[in-house]
Each structure stands twice: as C-alpha cells, then as structure tokens.
Amino acid sequence: MLAVGTRLLRRAAVCALVGVVACEPAAPPERQAPEPSEPLRPPDVRGPIPDGIKLADYVLDASLDAEKHTVSGTARITWRNSTRSPVDALVLHLYMNGFRAEDTAWMAEARGAHRGARQNKGDGKWGYIDVRAARLLAHGPTADFKAPEQRDAAATALTLVEGSDPSLGQLALPQAVGPGEAVTVELDFFTQLPRVFARTGYDGDFHMVGQWYPKLAVRHEDRWQAHVFTLHSEFYADFGDYEVHLDVPEDMVVGATGVQVEARPPENGRKRLSYRAEAVHDFAWAASPDFLEYSDMWRDVRIRQLVPRALAGDVQRHLDAQVAALESMDARFGPYPWSTITIVHPPESAGGAQGMEYPTLFTTSDILRLPLPLRLLGVHELLTGEFTTIHEFGHQYFQGLLASDEATQPWLDEGINSFSNTLALDDWLGADASIARIGNQRVSTVDMIRVALGAGSGLDPVDRPAEVYRDFTGTFGGTVYRKTAAVFHTLRALVGPEKFDRAFRIYCDTWRFRHPTGDDLVAVLLRELGAKVRISETGADGQPIDLDLRDYLEQGLKTTAAVDFKVARIANKRAVGTGGWHRGPDGALALAEAPAPEDEGDEPDEGAGEGFALIVREGEFRVPVELEFEFKDGARERLVWDGQARYRVFTFPGRRLVAVAVDPDDKLLLEGERLDNHMRATGHSKPDGISDPAARFAEAADLALLGGLGL
C-alpha cells in the first residue's frame, strides 16, 4: 500500500511535470549573426593589449572520431622565455590524464563524482591523453613559426616524461632557451574523451572538448608553476594566439574559442573548420549534430548559443542574462576585449559538462523545469539558468582576462567572480536583486551568499591553494566562492561603493591580460583606498572610526574568523539619584533627602531612567559596525562602534531604550547569523517578525487540509 502511495505521488509529480513540458514554448527559429572577422574587438573599443604578454602560441590540428570519442592531432607550441634565466625543459599539463585511472590525484579526491555527476561505470569510464611523439622544430628568437610550411624536416626528436601524477609531463630540451629566446616544439597527441561527468568528455553525439591537448605550464622567474590537476584546481596558462584546425564529421555543429576563419566544403562525410583566437590562454570546443544555433549581437560582440532542441525555449532567458552581464561587467571591469562569446548548452544527459568556462566560450546549465503547481505558487528562480550564464561569463574577466593562478589562489577567480556576479545581478534587476521567489517571499543575492556562509566557510581560510580543500569537508564552495564574495561586498559597503568601485576598476585595468596574485589585488586596494579608511567621523566615543584595511583583508582572507555581533541585552534602569550622605562645602556629612527609589525592575519614567544596551562581538572577526538605538520617544540614534573589544555597554542617561539594531543597513554581508542583530527591550514586545507569519501560514495550511472539516 505504501508502495502504491509512493508510486502515485511520483506519478502525480510526473503528471504535473508532463503538463508543464507540454506548455513549454516551442523552439524558436534559429537565427544567425555574421561571424566576426577578427577575434578581438577594435582597439579603440577594447583598449590596448600590453606588449610581451603573449608567451605561448599554439597551432592545433586535430581530428574528432565521433564514434570512438577520440581526438588525435598535433600541437605546435611556440614558447618565449620572458624570465631572466635560461630554461632547459618545458613542463606541460596533460589534464586529461586526471581521468586516466583511480589513483590520479584528481580521481583519488573525486572518487568518481564531481558536483553531483557520477563517473560512468561502463564504456567511456576513463579519459586520457597520450603524447606519442615530440619534436623540436626551432630554437631562436626571431623564427616565425606560424606558417605550416616552415616545419623543419630536420626536427630534433624529444621525449616527454610523465610526472609522478600523469597530469604533468616534462620535455627536456637539447639546449636551454635563453632569456628573450623562443622555442617551438610539436607534439603528436591522442586524446580519449571520457563519458562526461566533470567538465569535459562526450555523451552520445555531444562532445565537450576541453583540456584536450598538451598545454604549457607558466614559467615563473625561478621555476615552472605547474600544478598537479586536482579536484578543485582549475587552470593557469600564459596568453597567446591560437590557430586551430578541426576535422569533424560533416553533420557536427561546432562552437569553439575564437572566431571561425575558414570552413572547407565537406568531403567524404567530414569537414575541416579553422579557428583563430588571440590573447587567450586556452582553447575549447563543443560539437554535436543536435545543436540549434542562435546568434545575436551586443554592440559589436557576437553572442552565439548552441542549444539542443529540447532546451531551445530557454535561449531568450540566457540571452537576456548574457547581455546583462556584458553591460554590467564591460562598464565596471573594463571593456570585454574579444569579438565573440559562445554559450554551449549541454544536453540534459550531459549535466557534468554544465557550468564551465573557457576563453570566449562557456557551458551553462539548464533552467529548472518547474511543475505547474510550483509555478502557481509563485516559485521563480534565476539560479539554475541565468545565474550560471552570468557566473560563467564573469570568468571571461576573472580569470580569462585577469588570468590568476586558479590552482594556487582559487578565490581570485571563483570568489571575485562571485562578487562580480552579484553586482551584475543588481545592475540588471535593481539593488538587492532577487535570485529566487516563492509567493511573496524572495531570496536576495545577499541572502544567497549569507545562507551559505554559516555551514561552509569556517574550516579553511579563503586564501589557500585549491588542492588543500578536501572534497569531504564540502567547504570549497562556501569558502572560496561565497566567503570571498562576502569579504569584498562587505568592504565595498563599508568604504562606500563609489570609492571601492573606482579602486577595483584600477585593479582590473592594471592587471588585464596579466597574472595578478592576491597580493596584487590587496596592494591596489591599499594604494587606492588607503591603509586606514574613514568609516565615521563620530564613533561611539565621539572619535573618528577608521577601518584598518590591511587588518580587515588579513582577517577576511587569511583566517577563519567569522563576523558575528549580537544584541545581548537591553534594559532601562532608574537614574542615579542625589539622595544620601554627602560632604558639604564645610567638609561635614549632610543628608540629602530624595524621592524613594523605584523598585528594582520597575520601568522608570522618561527622563528619570537610563537606557543600557549590551552589544557583544561573538565572532573573532574585528570590524567596525553601525548600531541603531530606538528610544521611547520615537527618536533613533546611530553610532559606529569600532568592534575591537569583545563587548561594549552603551548607556543613555535620561532616555529610555526601546530597541537596538546591529548593522541596520545590512552592510556586513560577512555576518552569517543575523537574527540576533535586532532586539526589543522587555515590555515593548512588538511582533518579532517571524512567529506571526509562521502561525498564519500554519493556520492556512490547517484550513486547507481540513477543507470543509474533511466532511
């Protein structure tokens, strides 16, 4: 019986879902915008590209076997040594080898699962990249390596040696590459794509081809910065130009980084497409015969969406989000430099490919299909579709353009990007935008971050390498994404949005097409905002209150300290009287009679009492906080407390306190627990704001359930 009931419930849900799907709008007709002729926007729009930032150029020539889900080809890599010392070996990332066996660093941490998607158990379980040959083509500072005919027949054979983790390999060079010199190597590679469960791979005819070729690490002054591919470590590479030729089945619709510069007529069921991308640090592509294509323009940027037919009804919502993100981020963080952005919608069965960014291309996620009853209840959310589009596009800036090391400081891309996403949503939808709604209730972008802070951000400091975060703790998202965003939202609110935005824009402008570190960001903020930022001219004791910016960022990024203030107690006591024995001018004790004091606990009359409020800093994070005191006569007074001491008692002689609010303007987004920030004095029990709505809702639920007393 229980089984029947469960089954019926399931069927009822399916019914509702089917009803909704039946009402889904049909796929709109495909639309095309012209392919941009150049991969970058015009210089007067995008601004200059700094000299010397392109250190790794790639010419990739690859062929997709859509039946076996393999990509084979050659990678010709030209690398320039921009350091002051010679380099005798190249270090390469072989990211696909992270999926090669159970004991790779990536798989050992993931244990076959990534963001809820599970590794396939049958065919396609493993992915790998095999570099089958390597050659040194040229060594010298002036060689033009881009023309294929320049291939040197007398190339020197090289040997790639895999590291202890197969996601890294080293290519010893016969002769060191001196400072300012360049070297060109060519590698024949064979990549087996896994069935997609973590960003890259295939599902049926759909192929998401990311991290698929041997890719150079970044040479720092004294070493290669080459991280082992682990579960949370993403990518880090030098900027360069990419020329990519793809040989794919004729029916494949392909989306790729950069712009398509040539499409040869199909031959023997296959076609050859050529792409060019400039000033990027990666190249990814997606191919499926089932993609519909929708292209639109935002100013001179082509927005291209590749969508399975089943999801085509959502293209307008994603387009709106994409345009909103471009409008906001182009204005806030500097012009988007590339001429195109491609949004790939993986099919529903390839959820593992959703939500990943590559230069000028990203994958988004499906908009949740809400059953009709939920839609009637006013449930609406932007989290599953629009937010993903904004977030993944945001990565075009953090770290597509400000190319930080995602493995060493993941907060610089995921966290700063999350911060930027909230700003973009607010720019789009208005201040304190709603990310979800249920009936007349909403979840604001602030709520979204704050709710995640409580459980997920207390174990690790923000500024830690990705590999340190253990999947088992489940804290990576709460710390790296949400807490980082909260640190910078809070800072922005404290110092003032205009001031902060100006400083942050300088950071963005300074570090475009470069590799900023956390120290670089902090240095810009310290320089532009000042080490001490004036928060208030009149603090609780009348003195100015400054925010110690270095200390704030140290606490926010390098410690696990949490912001948590509490209104611990409010009381009104009788005023100190004048009665009793006092020495007079003549030195003799004299008794002064005064009215008998009121009993302890009696509420004094206005003017005769004194208001007391105890504010406690429960968290270890020390930060100035604004307080609002409400008095019986209706007056309100605001004070800023520096928040350094563990607690502070505020007294108001001659005034009777009614209520106290900590951080009344909700500036401290870093504070996860907010309920104890507002308290009313005993005897002034206005509704607490939650119990009454809860009771009303419970009563209505009861009435619905009784529905005519069940007669």
Added chain:
Amino acid sequence: MNSLRRVTRVPGLWLGLCALQLGLAWCLAQPVGAAVRTAMNGRVWTHPDRLIAALAELLGQSPAIVAVFVAATVASGLLGAALALLVRGGVLLRLHDAGALGTSAWAEFGRASLGNLPVLALIGLYGVVLRLILTFVANALSGSHAVVELVVLIVLLTFATCAGDLAAARRVLHGERGVHPREYLRACVDVARSPRLWLASGALSLTRWAVAGAIILVAVHGVGEAWSSWAARGLACVAMFLALWRVAVAVEASQPRA
C-alpha cells in the same frame, strides 16, 4: 427539495461548523507561533519579504520548530477527520429535516451524531477500502500514462465520496442497515447508475478541493499579511459550504421516490 435549499435553510449549521473549523485551525497554529516566538527569544526580524533567509537561520538553530509544524499539521488532519465523523450524523439529519429550532435542534444534532457514530465509522472504513481498490483500478486503466491516471483517479475518488455520502444518508435518515458491506455496495451501484448524482456530487468535491488548493496559494502569496489570513478563512468557509452542499445532494438522492 433542492439540495442547495437544504443547505441555505440551515445557516446555523454552516456557521457552527465554520466556527469549529476556524477555531480548530487557529488553535493548532498557536503552538507553531509559540515555538517560533520562543526560539526568537526577543530578537526581531525586520525584512518581511525575506523570511526564507530568516527561517533558514532560525530552523538551523531550532530544528524542533519543524517538528512542531508537522505535528500541528498532522493533528489538524486527524482531528478534522475525527470531527467530520463525529458530526456527520447530525449534519445529515439537519440537512434532511431542519424543523427543530434552537436548543432542541442542537440536541437533535448531538443525538444523531453520537448515535450513528459507530455505523458511520464503519461506512468510512468501507470508503477507505473502496478508495484503495479504485487506486489500483486507475493504475490499471491508465497504463503508463501518468496524466490519464491522475485524472481517472480523481474522478474515481469523487465516486467513492458520493457513494459514502449516499450510504450514510440512507443509514442515518431511513434506518437502513448500512452496516453490511452489501448495503454499501448497493449505494455504489446506485451512484454508478445515476450519472447525474455522481456528476453533481463530483463537481462539488472537485470544487472543494480546488478551494483547498486556493487556500494554499493565498497563504504562500500572502505570507505574513493579514489579508491572506482572512482570505484563507473565507475560503475555508466556502469549502465548508461546498461540503455541506455535497452531503445535501446525497440526502436528496436518498429520499424515497414518490
């Protein structure tokens, strides 16, 4: 006599049952409010449109509130069912004959309710069995078509409600044995042979369920707002009226034909 007329001539019955239902729901909601108030402990939340975040924090600190809410909701369902059974005999009698007035009317109501309680409970039990059987029937008829199954099930459940009403009316108003399953089956056969009866009763059942759904919609769209509470109460009174009307349809159908 027209079934609607049977309801409108006993406004006291409708209002009394409405008061009972509203009172019951209000009483059961108080522990929820009290649990939240206790957990808040003098603290105040000042964003009436952002209660989800507040509740997420509060329930994290005081998960027992969820238990109180669930217990109150389950209790309201059980108490509602029990009270419906308790008053069913009296309701049938008042809808059949509204002759008595004042104190004697309520005394008559009480006697009919208590006197018929055991047999009405048994009829209710038959109804549960019938609903289970109809669930299987709906499943068998619909194959793998979930939407069809849901529609068939809803239609069949209105049948069970109508049959139960008819069997109860015959037992209470006309002294039929009613205890034996055969009498219940006879009511089922009569409903099946009288599409107009089933249609009238079924339409009223469906409308009542729709009104119950509307109460939820109103509650969700007006969380924390007074209008929503009063709208929910008003809709609950409408649901009560529809329930009485549906029972009156059975009373009308149970009358011996001239």
